[in-house]
Structure formats: C-alpha cells, structure tokens
Amino acid sequence: MISQRTKLYIWLLGINLFISTFTFGGGYVVVPMIRKYFVSRKKLLNEDELVNMAAIAQSSPGAIAINLSTLAGFRVAGMTGAVISYIAAVIPSLVILGFISTFYVAFAADPLISAVLRGMQAGVAALIVDFVVDMCSMMIKERSLLLTLMIPAAFLANFIFEINVAIILIVCCFLCIVRVWLNERRQK
Helix, strand or coil: CCCHHHHHHHHHHHHHHHHHHHCCCCHHHHHHHHHHHHHHHCCCCCHHHHHHHHHHHHHCCCCHHHHHHHHHHHHHHHHHHHHHHHHHHHHHHHHHHHHHHHCHHHHHHCHHHHHHHHHHHHHHHHHHHHHHHHHHHHHHHCCCHHHHHHHHHHHHHHHCCCCCHHHHHHHHHHHHHHHHHHHHHHHC
C-alpha cells in the first residue's frame, strides 16, 4: 500500500518531468504550466503563493523554470519535494539538449524542424502574454498606486529607455522595501 506522501512524491516527479519536457520557449512558460497543475487542478498552491514564488524564482540566480519547480516542490512536500522537483526539472533539459547538440547540423538544415520551432514561438508568446495579463490583474487588485504604476514604469524604462533589467529590479525591490517599512511604521 502506497502512502499519501509517496503518492505526492510520485506526482511531483511525474508532473515536473512532464512540465520540463514540454515547455519550450524559456522559463516564463513554466509559470502557466505550474498554475495549471499545482493551482487549478490539484489546489496545492494558491495564486498569491505562485506569484510570490515566481518573483523569488525570477530574482534568484539560475533558470526560473528550475527555481520555480524547486520552490513549488518545497512548498508542497518540503525538502524531499524540492529535491524531487529539482531533479525532475533538470533531467529532460539535459536529455533534450544532449540529443539536439549531437544532431545539431541535421536539425539546423531541416525545414520541417524550423517550421515547427517557428510555430512554437507563437504558442510561447501567447503563454507569456497570458501570464503577464494575470500578474498585472493581480497587481491591480492590490489597489496600490505604487504597484500599479510600477508595471508600466518598468516596461517603459526597459523598452523605451533601454535601462538594464537588473537596475530596474533593484529599484523596484528598493521601492517595495520602503513601502513595507513605511506600512509597518504606520501600524506601530
């Protein structure tokens, strides 16, 4: 008889292997997939937890996909869940990259594979837009003028003025820390 904990570990292994295997286009594509399986279907996390973990995963060193999978695994099943999720998130990428690098010359010249990759770009763009819209709607629900204005300001700073993303993140972090500090000070 398999215990509930063991079933959870097996589910984490399988779902992270699945997500890592079928998410092409960068780490941000993992966020909607984790939302779909961890938040919507299994209800192991809520939307706020996912957004917070995505922010931590993005600001931590390393790939956001692996960081977020590890954080979700840790949140759901502790350190064992984090280790299982980490391994499951890394293995498909290693196998796929090893396979592609072995046959790179053949893949680069094949028009069918090029067409498939171009089609995948459209799907990836749609997933990222969906994630950005969801994150912006959650920020607007906070009813904070600072957070609401931070979204277009960060976009303009990067897109129009070409300010480095690291500088934008540091400024945003500083502003949020000051906001939290001022709120705590008012409550005393």
